[in-house]
Amino acid sequence: MTREEVFVKLNEIFQDVFDDEDINVNDATTAADVDGWDSLEHINLLVAIERGFGIRFTMGETTGLKNVGEMVDKIMAHLG
Amino acid sequence: MSLVSAAFLAFVAITAIIYYLVPGGARRWILLIASLAFCASCGFYSLVFVLLEAVTTFIGGLLCGPDKKKGLRNVSAIITVILNLGILCAVRYYGVIGMFEESLNQVLAASPATKTFMTYVLPVGMAFYTLQLIGYTLDVRWEKTAPEKNFFRYLLFATYFPYFTSGPMNSYADLSVKLDGSKNAKFSFDRLRDSAIRIAWGFFKKLVIADRIAIIVNNIYGNHETYTGLYVFIGAAAFAIELYADFSGCMDVVLGASHFLGIDLPENFNSPFLSHTIREYWQRWHITLGGWLRDYLFYPLLRTPAFIKIGDVSKKLLGKKKGKKIPVDVALIILWAAVGYWHGGLMKYVIGTGLLHCFYIILGEIVEPVSVKLRKVLHSDKLPYKIFQTARTFFLVMLGHIFFRAVNVPDAIEMYKAIFRPFAINGEWIASLGLDTSNWIVLFASLAVLIAVDIYKYREKQEEAPRLVLEKIASKPLVVSWAVFMLLFIAVLVFGMYGLGYDSGAFIYARI
Numbered sequence A: 001m002t003r004e005e006v007f008v009k010l011n012e013i014f015q016d017v018f019d020d021e022d023i024n025v026n027d028a029t030t031a032a033d034v035d036g037w038d039s040l041e042h043i044n045l046l047v048a049i050e051r052g053f054g055i056r057f058t059m060g061e062t063t064g065l066k067n068v069g070e071m072v073d074k075i076m077a078h079l080g
Numbered sequence B: 001m002s003l004v005s006a007a008f009l010a011f012v013a014i015t016a017i018i019y020y021l022v023p024g025g026a027r028r029w030i031l032l033i034a035s036l037a038f039c040a041s042c043g044f045y046s047l048v049f050v051l052l053e054a055v056t057t058f059i060g061g062l063l064c065g066p067d068k069k070k071g072l073r074n075v076s077a078i079i080t081v082i083l084n085l086g087i088l089c090a091v092r093y094y095g096v097i098g099m100f101e102e103s104l105n106q107v108l109a110a111s112p113a114t115k116t117f118m119t120y121v122l123p124v125g126m127a128f129y130t131l132q133l134i135g136y137t138l139d140v141r142w143e144k145t146a147p148e149k150n151f152f153r154y155l156l157f158a159t160y161f162p163y164f165t166s167g168p169m170n171s172y173a174d175l176s177v178k179l180d181g182s183k184n185a186k187f188s189f190d191r192l193r194d195s196a197i198r199i200a201w202g203f204f205k206k207l208v209i210a211d212r213i214a215i216i217v218n219n220i221y222g223n224h225e226t227y228t229g230l231y232v233f234i235g236a237a238a239f240a241i242e243l244y245a246d247f248s249g250c251m252d253v254v255l256g257a258s259h260f261l262g263i264d265l266p267e268n269f270n271s272p273f274l275s276h277t278i279r280e281y282w283q284r285w286h287i288t289l290g291g292w293l294r295d296y297l298f299y300p301l302l303r304t305p306a307f308i309k310i311g312d313v314s315k316k317l318l319g320k321k322k323g324k325k326i327p328v329d330v331a332l333i334i335l336w337a338a339v340g341y342w343h344g345g346l347m348k349y350v351i352g353t354g355l356l357h358c359f360y361i362i363l364g365e366i367v368e369p370v371s372v373k374l375r376k377v378l379h380s381d382k383l384p385y386k387i388f389q390t391a392r393t394f395f396l397v398m399l400g401h402i403f404f405r406a407v408n409v410p411d412a413i414e415m416y417k418a419i420f421r422p423f424a425i426n427g428e429w430i431a432s433l434g435l436d437t438s439n440w441i442v443l444f445a446s447l448a449v450l451i452a453v454d455i456y457k458y459r460e461k462q463e464e465a466p467r468l469v470l471e472k473i474a475s476k477p478l479v480v481s482w483a484v485f486m487l488l489f490i491a492v493l494v495f496g497m498y499g500l501g502y503d504s505g506a507f508i509y510a511r512i
Helices: A001-019 A039-053 A068-079 B006-021 B024-041 B043-063 B070-093 B096-108 B114-119 B124-143 B151-159 B172-186 B190-223 B229-258 B276-284 B287-302 B305-318 B325-342 B349-368 B368-377 B383-405 B409-419 B427-432 B437-460 B465-474 B479-497
Strands: none
Touching: A001 A039, A001 A068, A039 A068, A039 B287, A039 B305, B006 B024, B024 B043, B024 B070, B024 B151, B024 B172, B024 B427, B043 B070, B043 B124, B043 B151, B096 B172, B114 B383, B124 B172, B151 B172, B172 B409, B190 B229, B190 B437, B190 B465, B190 B479, B229 B383, B229 B409, B276 B287, B276 B349, B276 B383, B287 B325, B305 B325, B325 B349, B349 B368, B349 B383, B349 B409, B383 B409, B437 B465, B465 B479
16 A cells, blocks of 8 residues: 555544544644544544554554654555 | 651652762662662562562563564553452552461561561552553653663662652653763752752651641541531541641642652642642643553553544444544543542442542543533633632542542432531531640641642742742742751641650551
8 A cells, every 4th residue: 555545544433433524644644633632532543543454553652643644654564 | 767757858869868978870770779768668578579570571571572583572561450450459459468477477487576577568559650661661662762771770760769659750761861860969958958858848747738638538437427518518528638748748748759850750749739730630640650540551551543533433323523423432431440440449439539530530521511611601711710710620539539538339429418417517526526725726837838839839820830839949048948848847847736645657648
């Protein structure tokens, strides 16, 4: 999967989790840019990403992510 | 050794003098020796259990490291967690330490003096200690931190004496960096002044407020057949204040002592009784416990297959928006039951500090649509509404505290019933609460100071607000800031509750 393909799929997951079809994430997107992205919704988002991509994050990977770009890096690493 | 005692102050002072005199590289050893000495002062068997947990979690951490096979890492983590929770339960609920004492007394045919010593062998702070070490094990397994390979470095993290008995809880990643930084810490009079003020403030809260108001609490809770109606509320409100002044005062002493050594620990309280909602209250009360339960219980639970399945089913049945709240609410019930159980393992705690708060939060979510409309009508941005919210939150917390302070659940129910019995407010009854006029004046004056400081911190709306008060005092001329310390010091000496049989060590949370 290319980085672009990951972004397309990830964007669909964001739109589904936050119930907002206008969301368009990029490398620099942070929690402050998405309405309702609090720590609890972050867990729902991670679960949806794991299911969507068929991967499993460690708990250590789920904290300290600075932006969506870093999240994509983690997904790419799991997809190998 | 009690945190509120001249012995503890002398202990901190001697440790600090040696600490600042030795070369930076040796300071960790000074802290470790002081910490082990402090643990030993809590009792020989406490030290044994402390070392047992430290050794098992240290080995568990090594076996959980990323260089090991996944199966071994999982098994090691599970065994380490179960073993240490088992030790905690054995110590707290099954009197294992008491059994040891009994057999030792029989073997030694202990003299009365030895028996008196043994009476004080209590595993203080075991709950904080165990949770913190379990947190380390899970951090290693989840690759949040690398396993510590040096046992003595790890032992210092585990037993660091300022927080050993009552917290605040720390993650290994955070505290190890701070302990490493001790080699560069420099003594300064500014540091001494800030620490002295913080410790004196803690002594003030404990000895002038908590131990004075405890007299009223003990009278009302001990005689709730006499003290009915409004007196039950007075007792419950007084206990809420006692608990806050007691525990947050303890934290002030801990943080002040550690600051003197150049190691700043996380804040545990931030004006909790000014919160507008129960959710906000728990973001301001016992902050590090809340963080621990969130990171090591609540979030991991939500990511388990069982909770994901609950979410799937509830979304199908209730729709996406409502359905996704169900697994969160189920996890909340488990979380709050754990909070209550942690406070003492009795049903009165599970209800009063756990499930009742969970009920408040879930009920708040259910009535949220109505609340939104109500807030618009009632001008929620105005001060009167905010005062109403603060009073409502305090009242709800206070109701839970009736369970917390009562002897057991039936006793708490009797107190609730007593609310509806007739009562009379008059001078005699108020005097019978245990305080004379001058003590009432001291209590109200000291409460006014506490409330003023809390309002100042709350208005700052920052996570580190408690430190801002010190910064504010420090920004004043030297004479003023030392005068603040002297005022607190004199207030503690003159108005502190000292008397026969008085035990300043009996912090409510240190018994947990």
